[in-house]
Amino acid sequence: MSRGRTAQTEEPVPESDRLEGCEHPRAQQYLFGHQRAARILADAARRGSLPHAVLISGPKGVGKATLAWRLIRALMGRGRGEIADDLGMPSAVPAAALIEKLSHPDIMLLRRLWDDRAKKFGAEIPVDEVRRLSAFLGRHSAQGGWRIAI
Incomplete structure (x- = not known):
């Protein structure tokens, strides 16, 4: 995507x-x-x-x-x-x-994705995105400060 x-x-x-x-x-x-x-x-x-x-x-x-x-x-x-x-x-x-x-390496954005075929946004955040969040939060901050998910 x-x-x-x-x-x-x-x-x-x-x-x-x-x-x-x-x-x-x-x-x-x-x-x-x-x-x-x-x-x-x-x-x-x-x-x-x-x-x-x-x-x-x-x-x-x-x-x-x-x-x-x-x-x-x-x-x-x-x-x-x-x-x-x-x-x-x-x-x-x-x-x-x-x-x-x-x-920014310490910020992760999760959102509904655009479907090119249907020409609309998906109804939900895909599970693969949520799995990426889990991995992101399991790592140390790249810049030594906050890690933020939105």
């Missing part, structure tokens, strides 16, 4: 976690309406008391994924004491480019 372009159409493969016509949340620099949640997560990260898992819920399109990706960028790109209340991070930080390209 290609994650970039399809062989027949040369069109970008859709991403199940991206709203049509919008920038992907992992590239989004602005966060609207989640300042309190961002501050709570930033405080927990600075104190070293961030839980092992964070569940962010709500209606489609309200910024859940943007908040999650901002937290990831903040954790991967800065030292604990440097995390801003809004989880903001300059895009020039080396980790930001790796994250945006889904190339």
Whole structure:
């Protein structure tokens, strides 16, 4: 399964976690309406008391994924004491480019995959993806810090 372009159409493969016509949340620099949640997560990260898992819920399109990706960028790109209340991070930080390209060795993204024949996303995350997660979490961090699955 290609994650970039399809062989027949040369069109970008859709991403199940991206709203049509919008920038992907992992590239989004602005966060609207989640300042309190961002501050709570930033405080927990600075104190070293961030839980092992964070569940962010709500209606489609309200910024859940943007908040999650901002937290990831903040954790991967800065030292604990440097995390801003809004989880903001300059895009020039080396980790930001790796994250945006889904190339960071300590981040694993699981999502429903695009079916070229049916021209739609699968209903579930494939079991092979979940198996990859198990192996990913069983390894040490490549950069000596967090390992994050989203």
